Every structure is written in C-alpha cells, then in structure tokens.
Amino acid sequence: MNDDVGAAKYQINRCSKCGSCREVCPVFSEMGGEPWVARARVQLANAAIEGQLGFSRRFKEIMESCLLCKACVTHCPNGVRVDKLVLWARQEAVRKQGLPFIKKSILRNVLRYNHRLELFARVLAAYRATGLRLSKREGLLLPARTAPFGRLAHIKKLEKPSLLVAYFTGCMTRYVYHQTGQAVLDVLEKNNVQVVLPGQYCCGMPALAAGDSQTVRELARRNVESIMKAGVDYIITDCATCGEMLKNYGEMFPEDTVRDFSNRVQDISFFLVHTIGTLPKTGELPLVVTYHDPCHLKRGQGIWSEPRKILAGIPGLSLKEMAESDRCCGSAGSFGLTHYDLSMKILRRKIENIRATGAQAVVTGCPSCRLQIEYGLKEEGIFIPVMHTVDLLSQVYGPANASLSLPSVCQRQELVAPTANN
Ligand code: SF4
Numbered sequence: 001m002n003d004d005v006g007a008a009k010y011q012i013n014r015c016s017k018c019g020s021c022r023e024v025c026p027v028f029s030e031m032g033g034e035p036w037v038a039r040a041r042v043q044l045a046n047a048a049i050e051g052q053l054g055f056s057r058r059f060k061e062i063m064e065s066c067l068l069c070k071a072c073v074t075h076c077p078n079g080v081r082v083d084k085l086v087l088w089a090r091q092e093a094v095r096k097q098g099l100p101f102i103k104k105s106i107l108r109n110v111l112r113y114n115h116r117l118e119l120f121a122r123v124l125a126a127y128r129a130t131g132l133r134l135s136k137r138e139g140l141l142l143p144a145r146t147a148p149f150g151r152l153a154h155i156k157k158l159e160k161p162s163l164l165v166a167y168f169t170g171c172m173t174r175y176v177y178h179q180t181g182q183a184v185l186d187v188l189e190k191n192n193v194q195v196v197l198p199g200q201y202c203c204g205m206p207a208l209a210a211g212d213s214q215t216v217r218e219l220a221r222r223n224v225e226s227i228m229k230a231g232v233d234y235i236i237t238d239c240a241t242c243g244e245m246l247k248n249y250g251e252m253f254p255e256d257t258v259r260d261f262s263n264r265v266q267d268i269s270f271f272l273v274h275t276i277g278t279l280p281k282t283g284e285l286p287l288v289v290t291y292h293d294p295c296h297l298k299r300g301q302g303i304w305s306e307p308r309k310i311l312a313g314i315p316g317l318s319l320k321e322m323a324e325s326d327r328c329c330g331s332a333g334s335f336g337l338t339h340y341d342l343s344m345k346i347l348r349r350k351i352e353n354i355r356a357t358g359a360q361a362v363v364t365g366c367p368s369c370r371l372q373i374e375y376g377l378k379e380e381g382i383f384i385p386v387m388h389t390v391d392l393l394s395q396v397y398g399p400a401n402a403s404l405s406l407p408s409v410c411q412r413q414e415l416v417a418p419t420a421n422n
C-alpha cells in the first residue's frame with residue numbers, strides 16, 4: 001500500500017480515536033505525550049494527505065520515532081495498520097524531499113552492493129579492534145567479522161535429502177553471528193535437509209524503514225532473481241526481520257514469481273516444527289532460559305509457540321517466561337543508533353524483566369534483538385549469554401547421551417560466558 005493514498009485513507013478512516021494504543025506503545029510510555037502514540041501518527045498522516053500539514057521536521061521526527069513494533073496494531077480494536085501508515089508517511093517524505101545525504105549514501109551506495117558492504121564490515125571490524133570509542137552508542141555497532149559467513153560455512157552434500165532449501169542468512173548472520181549460521185546448517189543437516197547458499201543481498205528492511213522504496217525494489221528484485229534460480233523447496237531464515245521482509249515482497253511487488261518466492265519463505269523455527277518436525281535429540285542441556293519474542297516474529301509472522309516448542313523439546317532445559325516477553329526491546333534496526341536515549345529507556349525495561357526471571361541465558365529469534373539485549377545486559381553488569389533458539393538445539397544433536405553445560409555451550413558458540421555471580 002505504500003504508494004497508495006487510497007489504502008492509507010482506508011486505514012485512517014478505521015481509527016475511532018479511542019486511544020487504546022496508549023496502553024501498549026513503548027514510545028508513548030517513555031515519552032509520555034500525545035504526539036508519540038499511534039493515534040497521533042494516524043491523525044498526522046491524515047493531515048498530510050488532506051494538505052493541512054507539510055512534511056516538516058517535526059512531522060518526520062514523530063514518524064521516525066515509531067519502532068514499527070506493531071504492538072498498537074494487534075491491540076487496536078479496529079486493527080488499524082499504524083505501521084503501514086508510518087511507512088507510507090516516511091516514503092512520502094522521501095519522495096517529496098529526498099533522503100538525507102548520509103542515509104542516501106549508505107542505502108544506495110553500500111547496502112545494494114555486497115562487496116561494498118563487506119568492505120564496510122572490514123572497516124568497522126578494524127575500528128572496533130583499535131578499542132577506540134567516540135560515543136557510547138558505538139557499543140551498539142555490529143561486532144563485525146572480516147569475512148562473510150557464506151565463505152566459511154560448512155555445508156555437507158547429502159545422499160538422499162528429503163528437501164532442498166536456500167538459507168537466507170541476512171546481514172547479521174553474514175557479518176556478526178557466524179556460529180548461529182553454522183548451527184542452522186548443522187540442524188538442517190541432522191534433519192536430512194540439503195542446504196544451498198545462493199547469492200543474496202540485504203533483505204531491504206533498513207531501506208523500507210527509511211522510506212527508500214527505490215532501494216527496496218532493487219534489493220527485492222536481486223534476491224528473488226538469485227534465489228529462485230536455485231530451484232529450492234523453501235527459503236529458510238533465522239532472522240525474524242529478514243523473514244517478515246521476504247514474506248512481504250509478494251504483497252509489495254505482486255508479480256507471480258515474487259509471490260511464489262514469498263510463499264516459500266519460512267522462519268527456521270516454523271520450518272523445524274511444522275514442515276519437517278524435529279528429530280529426537282541425543283544430548284541433555286540442564287539450563288534455565290527465558291525467551292524474548294521479537295516483534296517481527298510474533299506480530300510480524302505470528303510465530304511465538306514454535307520456538308517455545310523447540311525449547312520444550314530440549315532434554316533438561318526449562319523455560320522461565322519473563323514478563324512482557326513480546327514487548328519491543330528498543331532495537332528496531334538502526335533505531336538504537338538514531339534514537340539512543342529512547343532506545344535505552346525501552347531496553348532497560350526489557351533487561352529488568354529478564355533479570356527478574358533469574359534465567360541463566362536469554363533466547364530469541366532475531367539477531368537485531370540479540371545484539372540490543374547483549375548490549376543492555378552488559379551495561380547492567382549481567383553476564384549471561386543471549387542465543388538463538390537454534391544455537392541451543394544444535395548442541396543437543398551431539399554425541400549420544402552427552403550432558404552439556406552452559407560454559408561448554410558458550411565456548412562452542414563463542415558467547416559471553418557466565419561469571420561466578422551469575
Ligand atoms: S489506532 Fe486503533 S487503538 Fe489507536 S486510537 Fe485509533 S482505533 Fe484506537
């Protein structure tokens with residue numbers, strides 16, 4: 001709907017101005033004023049369409065302060081798609097005024113080209129290695145690797161695989177969480193699923209969030225062309241954000257091939273539970289964990305019971321639910337960098353909820369949330385690891401009756417080891 005004023009109007013007209021969204025909006029709860037809630041964003045979008053308001057700095061500030069977490073959408077009695085309205089407003093602002101120079105350079109000159117993205121990751125890794133910190137928010141910058149995951153991945157050729165899947169790693173697994181990428185490959189191999197790693201690009205979510213529809217279209221075209229050539233049954237991802245974005249290509253660009261592509265996309269947890277059913281595990285992992293629901297997984301794709309089913313199936317592991325497990329952690333892609341103070345306030349509530357569980361580890365299904373939570377835990381002096389669901393699952397597909405411990409898992413997964421106090 002992003003190009004469509006009629007569709008935007010349809011959403012606006014469904015808003016009864018009841019204000020229920022105030023109860024769930026993390027931004028409103030921290031900022032505390034009417035401009036920061038969904039209802040105001042709906043009315044602002046309307047004023048812009050009716051020509052009563054220009055795309056002023058204040059207008060953009062309010063639209064850009066939305067996390068796109070969809071808490072208001074699922075809570076709204078009329079199901080108003082506030083997230084889509086916010087995206088529409090950002091896109092209109094870009095269409096009328098263009099992108100700011102730095103954003104434009106990153107989105108159009110780096111994100112679209114893998115070799116430039118790789119160079120960017122190398123520069124970031126080199127900078128981080130110096131130990132220099134010009135600002136506190138740099139702690140949220142990616143702990144980048146110098147080589148993309150695809151170059152280091154171990155993929156076994158199976159004799160008679162039951163399915164052929166493409167693994168869409170996403171930028172975070174490609175440049176940050178290599179160990180999770182390998183865990184995905186290992187678990188799929190144990191389930192007799194042949195994996196291929198076709199050429200792939202950023203899913204386009206950073207461009208969508210910035211209102212850059214031109215870059216979104218370009219990245220979607222490249223991903224669909226490259227991955228569909230592989231002739232796979234499914235396209236699997238371990239990133240909640242990428243998964244939602246790839247599934248939405250079909251709605252954004254309704255051509256047959258794109259729809260076919262989107263219909264094949266599955267989050268790894270959904271794939272394991274519904275498409276193949278996981279094999280019995282052999283190891284035991286006595287561990288108490290808590291689970292954070294990523295917005296893009298729970299509200300974006302309706303996936304929340306699947307990771308819990310996987311965790312429940314791990315021998316010895318117990319899940320201690322945190323309060324507000326599906327409340328946004330404040331990450332929202334680059335939101336933590338652009339709105340550091342607000343993001344940290346939202347994160348603090350998440351960290352307190354984690355702390356209250358007394359869990360030995362945090363599990364989640366989105367690398368962006370993982371990075372944010374890792375940062376928040378460290379800031380609060382809580383040294384427990386944050387993992388992907390599949391990181392844990394891969395551990396119990398090991399030698400028969402192996403009894404694993406948290407430190408050994410941390411060592412294998414290159415995670416923060418717990419200290420004596422935790
Ligand atoms: S967006 Fe939904 S919850 Fe918020 S004021 Fe409008 S109708 Fe009410």
Ligand code: SF4
Nearest residue numbers: 025066067069070072
């Ligand atoms: S999407 Fe999230 S941050 Fe944005 S208005 Fe709705 S509840 Fe608030």
